Amino acid sequence: MSAAPLLQVKNLKMHFPVTEGVMVRKVVATVKAVDDVSFSLQPGETLGLVGESGCGKTTTGRCILQLEKPTAGEIIFEGEDLAKLDRKGLVAKRARMQVIFQDPYSSLNPRMKVGSIIGEPMKVHGILPDRKQRQERVAELLSVCGLNPKFMDRYPHEMSGGQRQRVGIARALALNPQFIVCDEAVSALDVSIQAQVINLLEDLRDKFNLSYLFIAHDLSVVRHLCHRVAVMYLGKLVELADSDELFEHPKHPYTKALLEAVPIPDPTIEKGRVHRIMQGEVPSPMNPPSGCVFHPRCPIAVDSCKREVPQSRELRPGHWVACPRV
Amino acid sequence: MATLLEVKDLRTQFETSAGTVRAVDGVSYTVEEGETVGIVGESGCGKSVGALSVLRLIPDPPGRVVGGSIHFRGEDLLAMSDEKLHSVRGGQIAMVFQEPMTSLNPVLTIGLQLCETMEFHLKLTPEQARLRAVELLGMVGISEPERRLDQYPHHLSGGMRQRVMIALAVSCKPKLIIADEPTTALDVTIQAQILELMKNLTKRFGVALVVITHNLGVVARYADRVNVMYAGRIVESGTAADIYHRPMHPYTLGLLRSVPRMDRPRGEKLIPIDGQPPDLTREIVGCAYRPRCSFATERCAREDPALEAVGHGHRSACFEKDRLAQLLKVAS
Numbered sequence A: 001m002s003a004a005p006l007l008q009v010k011n012l013k014m015h016f017p018v019t020e021g022v023m024v025r026k027v028v029a030t031v032k033a034v035d036d037v038s039f040s041l042q043p044g045e046t047l048g049l050v051g052e053s054g055c056g057k058t059t060t061g062r063c064i065l066q067l068e069k070p071t072a073g074e075i076i077f078e079g080e081d082l083a084k085l086d087r088k089g090l091v092a093k094r095a096r097m098q099v100i101f102q103d104p105y106s107s108l109n110p111r112m113k114v115g116s117i118i119g120e121p122m123k124v125h126g127i128l129p130d131r132k133q134r135q136e137r138v139a140e141l142l143s144v145c146g147l148n149p150k151f152m153d154r155y156p157h158e159m160s161g162g163q164r165q166r167v168g169i170a171r172a173l174a175l176n177p178q179f180i181v182c183d184e185a186v187s188a189l190d191v192s193i194q195a196q197v198i199n200l201l202e203d204l205r206d207k208f209n210l211s212y213l214f215i216a217h218d219l220s221v222v223r224h225l226c227h228r229v230a231v232m233y234l235g236k237l238v239e240l241a242d243s244d245e246l247f248e249h250p251k252h253p254y255t256k257a258l259l260e261a262v263p264i265p266d267p268t269i270e271k272g273r274v275h276r277i278m279q280g281e282v283p284s285p286m287n288p289p290s291g292c293v294f295h296p297r298c299p300i301a302v303d304s305c306k307r308e309v310p311q312s313r314e315l316r317p318g319h320w321v322a323c324p325r326v
Numbered sequence B: 001m002a003t004l005l006e007v008k009d010l011r012t013q014f015e016t017s018a019g020t021v022r023a024v025d026g027v028s029y030t031v032e033e034g035e036t037v038g039i040v041g042e043s044g045c046g047k048s049v050g051a052l053s054v055l056r057l058i059p060d061p062p063g064r065v066v067g068g069s070i071h072f073r074g075e076d077l078l079a080m081s082d083e084k085l086h087s088v089r090g091g092q093i094a095m096v097f098q099e100p101m102t103s104l105n106p107v108l109t110i111g112l113q114l115c116e117t118m119e120f121h122l123k124l125t126p127e128q129a130r131l132r133a134v135e136l137l138g139m140v141g142i143s144e145p146e147r148r149l150d151q152y153p154h155h156l157s158g159g160m161r162q163r164v165m166i167a168l169a170v171s172c173k174p175k176l177i178i179a180d181e182p183t184t185a186l187d188v189t190i191q192a193q194i195l196e197l198m199k200n201l202t203k204r205f206g207v208a209l210v211v212i213t214h215n216l217g218v219v220a221r222y223a224d225r226v227n228v229m230y231a232g233r234i235v236e237s238g239t240a241a242d243i244y245h246r247p248m249h250p251y252t253l254g255l256l257r258s259v260p261r262m263d264r265p266r267g268e269k270l271i272p273i274d275g276q277p278p279d280l281t282r283e284i285v286g287c288a289y290r291p292r293c294s295f296a297t298e299r300c301a302r303e304d305p306a307l308e309a310v311g312h313g314h315r316s317a318c319f320e321k322d323r324l325a326q327l328l329k330v331a332s
Helices: A057-064 A087-094 A114-124 A131-144 A149-153 A161-173 A191-208 A219-225 A243-248 A253-261 A267-272 B047-054 B082-088 B110-121 B126-139 B158-170 B188-205 B216-222 B240-245 B250-258 B298-302 B321-331
Strands: A007-020 A026-041 A046-050 A072-077 A097-100 A179-183 A211-216 A228-233 A236-242 A313-316 A319-321 B003-016 B019-032 B036-040 B063-072 B093-096 B176-180 B208-213 B225-230 B233-239 B308-311 B314-316
Touching: A007 A057, A026 A057, A026 A072, A026 A236, A046 A057, A046 A219, A057 A072, A057 A179, A057 A211, A097 A161, A114 A131, A114 A149, A114 A161, A131 A149, A131 A161, A161 A191, A191 A219, A191 B250, A211 A219, A219 A243, A228 A243, A228 A253, A236 A243, A236 A253, A253 B188, A267 B216, A267 B240, B003 B047, B003 B208, B019 B047, B019 B063, B019 B208, B019 B233, B036 B047, B036 B216, B047 B063, B047 B176, B047 B208, B093 B158, B110 B126, B110 B158, B126 B158, B158 B176, B158 B188, B176 B188, B188 B208, B188 B216, B208 B216, B216 B240, B225 B240, B225 B250, B233 B240, B233 B250, B250 B321
Parallel strands: A046 A211, A046 A228, A097 A179, A179 A211, B036 B208, B036 B225, B093 B176, B176 B208
Antiparallel strands: A007 A026, A007 A072, A228 A236, A236 A319, A313 A319, B003 B019, B003 B063, B225 B233, B233 B314, B308 B314
């Protein structure tokens, strides 16, 4: 894929101040939720963003959607730097990028009917001002997402988790976006329902040539769905590669440990696997380790890792690793 | 190996405004000494309620165990006096819950919670209990155990709290530990640490373990035997190899085909199970899985399949199991 990228994230930083005091707020520390992250996304491509809780993957997604104002860095979407757009320009761009959230219970307004939930973005953006036309479009979106158009008149609480997640997807599609951030979009669902929603996301991607930023902690789902995968640890991007390449030839010691920790649903394969367990826990992002943030848990760390922040380098075409020891 | 736990025809119901929910509807299984049994199924299939029923932890009302028996080392837990049950619960049978945040008391120190249990069950003096608590915390991999004893649960991370729960579970030398989604709330590397710890401790002390989970990978890695539950019943049970390599129930097959696998390349299509689990407030006639099943026949709508032997220690509740087996044979 050599076409112009749909999205470019360049040296993105998102630092949150930690304050103390009620009357006089004093900044006592900063949490580097996202620290110097860069990647790009092609049209029609799905990029997986994985890592454990607190690694900054959700914050990265929020920064791209301009739900947070990044501390530094550029987010270039369809050739335009989002930070430089005025309000009107940003609203127009926002119609092109949507989000699907994790929790189908809290991301739909319980007091709105499904029809209004899906129709509202069109109303806000002035697309299909005619009520009747809008209703037709909602019905179409519902059936695209595998729901009966009659569900339009239901409230979210009358639906199951899987159905609600389909409503969330229909809402994201309402404005014909080019790009959707899926933030743990299938994590809350049961296996059999999760498979239905994964297949739906795949079908929609093919049908509408959508690009996804697929944020997830479940590596099996990511392998299944994503063309490329980026691994984050404590706000840093540690490895980025083609999906098959990353899962078959992981290079960064953190990626390796992460992959080894995932159990495979096959007892014969599991018996043959070496279960090396990575010790320790993720340190506090308020006080991250010096040098390479992974060095306290790293099996191949040397002295210099405590001092030098590793730079990302391209090991093979398209395979980037931020570790000098591999 | 002797049978440690024998659950027979267990039925647990809940009275709700929508009607009676048959959360567990005739479940029978055994746990042998020292073995690890996995109970898998999706939300609402009755796996947790079944486990809580074993220790009579179902809140009554609205819930009630309405039938069956649960024999632990020959004694019926359901018929036991409350007093006697107290000595079994937390003593010979321990429990590890999903949420380490809510299952530890937030206003008591770690030390107090550990020592209280041991003083009650093992009749230790406070000094002895404290010594053993330090030893236990060290054993589950908590650094500076002496200092930790005086800390509160909120001082610890989720993984550390779950380690405390495990220390608490093994503290009174139980014969059986029931772990209800012990790692679901944890990150994957911490999940691996906790599961490995539980495996090592149960092997070391010869404790039997019942792991309740929705994660088919966890079961494949750790369980000797597996029970698959659907709509309040066990639909298939067998060794891990039976369940994963020779499934004899369409639901088990459906689960295995719908779970994405990290060892399979991208682009392989998942085969989801159509539809949704049934509403348990309604009485189910015939097989509960029928509406979602591609093997269903007319008989499945009328009769209720019983859990029958299909091989050594392998049981399935399906009328069409032979057709299923034939099909899988041809496919492979």
